[in-house]
Amino acid sequence: MSTIDDNTQTEAPADEAAQVPIRVEHVDKHFARIVALDDVTFDIQENEVLAMVGDNGAGKSTLMNVLCGVHKPTNGQLYVYGDPVEFNNPEDAREYGIETVYQDLALMDDLDVATNIYMDQFPTKGIGPLRFVDWAETYSRAEDLLTDILDRPDIDAHTEVEFLSGGQRQLVAIARALAFDPQLVILDEPTSALSVEATELVHETVERLQEEGITVIIVSHSLEEIFGLADRIAVLYQGSLVDVAETESVSQDTLKHMMSTGQRPAELD
């Protein structure tokens, strides 16, 4: 049985493409003479958890940065529900509901949880253009996010982030992404520096995001993590997309083979 997505590497019919939340079509990314991405085409489906794997230099980070607007593709096109889009910066991607939680989390340790979540997008009150931060609303919304969506009432919105554990910090970064009401959240190596307990916490959160109807892309080195969470796995090798496989249809050995050789095994054809 072929595990490759029907839409991968091929042009999708127009009416079908309009149903696809995000389509990456023939995307190349060159840095001077280095080809970081080479003719990558695949779809991201509604409400799935898609893992992105590959060895160092495979192009995972570049592809993630293209999706979240940090890099512009050299060639190729992104589509959101069939419409061609151009992301010149992360704010452009944000307008289409795409949020990224970077590996370093981009938190401000001296500031409290609510301030980190709503930095640069505070709820305001005031008259006309004279707007001021509405702190009561800021803390209330932060507590709602942490309690209702992430189910973590133990994280106090008033606590400075530097007092939180690694797992809690990761959740604050995810909460910040959720504050923009995203359709797609990209998690870059979300558990690379976490303890077993904190990793479990993040996994529970990913499942919760999916329950909330959010599509999640996980960039990760951990195959165990990916097999526990992902619906599909996109394998990259030296800038090319090897395959987008259904998780239940591939073994870890097959995945390792694809990651190390860039070849799809014959049994997948």
Added chain:
Amino acid sequence: MSVASETETSRKDRLVPVLLEHMIWPILLVTLVVGGLLVPQLFRNVRSFELVLYSSVPLGLLVLAESICLLSGHFDLSIGAIAGFSAVFTGMLVGGCSSCWGLVGDPFLAMGIILLVGGFIGFLNGVMIAKLNVNPFLQTLAFLIIFSGAKTALTTQPVRDLPEAYLLLGRNSTYAIGLLIAVFLLFAFIMRYTSFGQSVYAVGSSEKSARAVGVNTDRVIIMVYVISGVLAGLAGLMLTGYSTIVPPDLAENMVFPAFAAAVIGGVSLFGGRGRISGALGGVLLLGVVQSALQLSGIQAAQIEMAEGIVLLIAILLYNFKEDIRGRILSGEAS
């Protein structure tokens, strides 16, 4: 340990840094009591207390300028030089002395000019640091030297015959103190209740993270230095009113007391933490110490030495505070 007691412990741990951030107030209280006992004329009547406040106004504005820079994770060595140059330059424009240019007749226009000059120099500082990535220490040191030299190049004689209205704000103690309080209240509000104020804290905590979450860090840094420059210009105006002339050495040696007051007031040397109210506490503390020393008949050179000691104490207090904070964060405390 149960979850409840763990939470209780961590809350207690978090309370300690908050108390440390407010330590200026008990220190100020002790200083007031000791100062009042050792130098009774310090608080003999309301007027004596008013004089302490009045003499603190120019320094207070410089402390505020430095505090905002520090909160953004930057600092400004040139605030004293900006205050001095703005005052000399504008004094030459508006003054009636023989060496003055006398180009501006309207004293209120001159008040605007002194702030503009300060703001423009601050803008140059900000652009060099934010856009050209010049190290803030080197950039503001260069401007300290340039504008200290520039004001002496403009005149080696005190600028005199300044219009009464131009001197009014700095000369009248009620206006001067009122202005200081109003400016502190304004910036306390801006820093707490505006998106810009919170962006300053964000840049101070982590410029890289602030940029990643969408804060226009270059704009914030430039704005911080513009504000610092405008406040330095305002300090120059207050100093001019205070002495009614503009000596060429105006505002020299004020930058380190400003640092000391900000740090004693709880503003972090590395940005992201501190309160404007704490900085005001630092101003009051330094004002009381300076007034007590002056009223004790101690010579100017010794007062300068005492200010150095205050700076040293500020640094030691800062280290003590950071040490406790570090111990709490690494779980060694409690």
